[in-house]
Amino acid sequence: MQYFSISEIKEWDRFYRSNFINSLQGFKPVSLIGTVSEKGIPNLAIFSNIVHIGADPALIGFINRPIEAAPHTIQNIELTGEYTINHIQTSFVAAAHQTSAKYQADQNEFLETGLNTFFIENLKAPFVAESDIKYGLELVEIVPITHNNTFLVIGSIKHVLLKEGLIQKDGFIDANKAQTLTSLGLDGYYSTEPIARFEYAKPGKELKK
């Protein structure tokens, strides 16, 4: 085993350290977040720091970087109260990554990257037409994280859109069948292969080693 202390890591080159710390957490639920500005300009940006907060009510959070670094998504959500989260499939991963570029507020990342908008009734924010698993949310709360000026944006799931044939008998959505990707670090994308689904665990079970 190699051991590294944080005091040693802090001395490293900035980019090396950033790759190291960003990949340390392992595989992430990378997705595209769609919003619309007050002027009606669609915005699309890639986020990997998304976290399930609860199933009932159905709450999802994501971490928005400091306002100066990433202003558009959080501002649009504050103003409109709505957004979409769209899984990324292999077929459009290059366009999805390209949304991480620093476009201006009046630039529409759908047009810039060639992805298509998809709208439903009762939601102003755009979905990504190409995405096979996507959901629409209503803003619940923006929690400031004072230690590094980031924000936990909490939303309530209101709408779900799925390609036909992905829901298993017990309600499980087969994101592997949909070829949803997962990410590692800031720029690595991975497909998945099923290993196992386990039963609900109870104490006292003897494990086969």
Add this chain to the structure above:
Amino acid sequence: MQYFSISEIKEWDRFYRSNFINSLQGFKPVSLIGTVSEKGIPNLAIFSNIVHIGADPALIGFINRPIEAAPHTIQNIELTGEYTINHIQTSFVAAAHQTSAKYQADQNEFLETGLNTFFIENLKAPFVAESDIKYGLELVEIVPITHNNTFLVIGSIKHVLLKEGLIQKDGFIDANKAQTLTSLGLDGYYSTEPIARFEYAKPGKELKK
């Protein structure tokens, strides 16, 4: 596309709905969190709701369910201020899932599941010996999420332990090479296959469709 509104989803059977909502987010950074109680009893529990909060300072968050549902990890962290996060590899996935059983506070999940503790100097919390990517944290803040009585537990990375040969030239930790798993829903585990690593994205790039 299939469309589901939240009012429709709320009427579904509890287990079906739970599988559906828990898998909707996509692949998650499932890991084992190791703590120690005030009495010195090691605790180990599986968490998939882990989120990168920032690289400098290096902050990681996880969502702890309401205290009545999941008391031990958060209580140990509050009392000792320390914990470990350990990636799960294919070789011990069954034991890792088994830590989700509701053991009593005086039961040691390492003994119950056959996983081994690994300690370093300057950290009271146990690592999982079998894990090839693991890190030790110091508690920074516990943020209550009032909407569903969960908590965002924020920690600062202090120690990193890696199997030899996983760090690439640019600092990227190759969790795919380490056979780190990702999870889907409450009970699905997946291995990964590399698709692409992209360059830092800049506006104006023409994409090959």
